[in-house]
Amino acid sequence: MSPSALDELIEALRCLPGVGPRSAHRMAYHLLQRDQPGAGRLARALERALAALRHCERCNTFSEETVCRRCSDPQRDAALLCVVEMPADLAMIEQTHAYSGLYYVLMGRLSPLDGMGPRELRLDKLLARATDGRVREVILATNFTNEGEATAHMISELLVPRGLKVSRLSRGVPVGGELEHTDSGTIAQALVERRSL
Amino acid sequence: MSIRQRIEQQPSFVLHSYPWRETSLIVEMLSRDHGRVAMVAKGARRPMSALRGVLMAFQPLRVDWSGGGEVKTLVRAEWQGGQPLLQGRALLCGYYLNELLVRLSAREDPHPALFEAYAAALAELARARSPSPVLRRFELALLRELGYGIGLDVDADSGEPVDAGAHYLYIIEKGPVAAGADAADARAVSGRTLLDMARGEFERAETLQQSRDLLRRLIHHYLGGQPLESRRVLKEFQEL
Numbered sequence: 001m002s003p004s005a006l007d008e009l010i011e012a013l014r015c016l017p018g019v020g021p022r023s024a025h026r027m028a029y030h031l032l033q034r035d036q037p038g039a040g041r042l043a044r045a046l047e048r049a050l051a052a053l054r055h056c057e058r059c060n061t062f063s064e065e066t067v068c069r070r071c072s073d074p075q076r077d078a079a080l081l082c083v084v085e086m087p088a089d090l091a092m093i094e095q096t097h098a099y100s101g102l103y104y105v106l107m108g109r110l111s112p113l114d115g116m117g118p119r120e121l122r123l124d125k126l127l128a129r130a131t132d133g134r135v136r137e138v139i140l141a142t143n144f145t146n147e148g149e150a151t152a153h154m155i156s157e158l159l160v161p162r163g164l165k166v167s168r169l170s171r172g173v174p175v176g177g178e179l180e181h182t183d184s185g186t187i188a189q190a191l192v193e194r195r196s197l
Numbered sequence: 198m199s200i201r202q203r204i205e206q207q208p209s210f211v212l213h214s215y216p217w218r219e220t221s222l223i224v225e226m227l228s229r230d231h232g233r234v235a236m237v238a239k240g241a242r243r244p245m246s247a248l249r250g251v252l253m254a255f256q257p258l259r260v261d262w263s264g265g266g267e268v269k270t271l272v273r274a275e276w277q278g279g280q281p282l283l284q285g286r287a288l289l290c291g292y293y294l295n296e297l298l299v300r301l302s303a304r305e306d307p308h309p310a311l312f313e314a315y316a317a318a319l320a321e322l323a324r325a326r327s328p329s330p331v332l333r334r335f336e337l338a339l340l341r342e343l344g345y346g347i348g349l350d351v352d353a354d355s356g357e358p359v360d361a362g363a364h365y366l367y368i369i370e371k372g373p374v375a376a377g378a379d380a381a382d383a384r385a386v387s388g389r390t391l392l393d394m395a396r397g398e399f400e401r402a403e404t405l406q407q408s409r410d411l412l413r414r415l416i417h418h419y420l421g422g423q424p425l426e427s428r429r430v431l432k433e434f435q436e437l
Contacts, residue, residue, distance in 0.1 A: 023219060112431075113427065117426070117430035118430065146253060146288060153288060183247075185251070192282075
């Protein structure tokens with residue numbers, strides 16, 4: 001193998017998030033030296049995914065069909081739409097078995113200083129999805145970071161005037177959590193957002 | 198500067214942060230006594246990192262760092278509390294303030310008065326109903342602190358005090374001059390507006406509107422004509 005092919009592989013691996021030059025070297029040597037079948041599988045899987053996957057027309061997550069299986073499941077409550085930042089967030093909510101509505105995956109979050117605005121987030125697509133006439137409530141489950149909050153704010157400003165009920169995931173002391181071991185920022189916000197019983 | 202120094206318990210705010218290497222973060226911090234400082238927060242992106250909930254923008258922190266290069270190493274960051282999280286529109290305004298600071302202030306150029314103006318603006322944003330006066334006050338404080346010498350209460354041509362009843366044209370890098378026959382010019386501002394601005398009073402409707410246009414022109418000029426991302430985002434949002 002010519003060194004340039006190796007360099008190219010290392011350089012290509014660096015496109016992964018959190019992979020610097022050192023990790024890219026380690027991965028490349030591992031794939032070539034220790035796990036050639038694994039490397040072949042990875043190459044084929046990447047190629048297949050690139051060719052087959054697209055964004056589901058309704059929830060925007062990756063899907064092989066135009067409309068993904070979750071979105072075409074008649075058991076799901078089409079009146080509820082939960083908005084999350086990434087597919088990993090969707091997976092976490094699914095794990096709870098506490099939600100039977102549908103989803104919309106933004107594939108990102110608002111971040112003005114990085115140039116991520118409503119246009120980059122394709123909020124027009126979410127607007128069209130949420131106003132399909134069947135959705136009654138939109139649950140904003142973006143992260144509790146400043147970016148997640150800003151995203152939730154923009155979406156609510158967009159949807160409330162269109163007559164939709166918009167709710168936000170609540171936040172506070174975790175289940176089974178003790179105040180003694182909870183960080184002060186969380187406790188402070190839990191106090192601000194306390195609810196009457 | 199190659200002297201390794203250690204700074205302790207420095208009042209600071211996170212302005213912006215972005216991922217660095219596998220698990221770290223580069224944080225642009227606004228500190229009270231050292232101005233804007235970039236530092237690496239090692240391991241801050243690990244799932245269980247204690248820094249995760251602390252290195253949030255718009256929250257008062259106390260920070261320790263060390264190092265003599267351009268990018269320091271964050272040693273410790275403590276959340277100070279006492280300020281509710283920014284929400285909704287105030288949050289979008291906060292991003293605007295941060296972008297102004299990142300784009301206009303130089304690294305390690307200390308401006309304690311600018312730090313105080315920023316802290317006061319955030320505290321007001323967290324409480325106030327209308328963000329506009331807060332933004333105008335901060336924009337003006339920023340330009341003045343950075344040394345752009347924004348003259349407001351003296352006619353730059355005649356040297357006479359600005360007359361509340363007259364109209365003025367604001368010449369960038371020079372100051373207000375009597376508008377005379379150009380009083381109907383869309384860019385003319387009233388003397389009353391200039392005097393309000395000089396006193397930091399932005400509650401009057403005309404002052405608010407004219408000072409917004411004037412400060413926008415000044416900021417655009419000192420940014421070298423480069424547009425602000427946070428303003429574009431806000432505009433796109435309003436058009437949706």
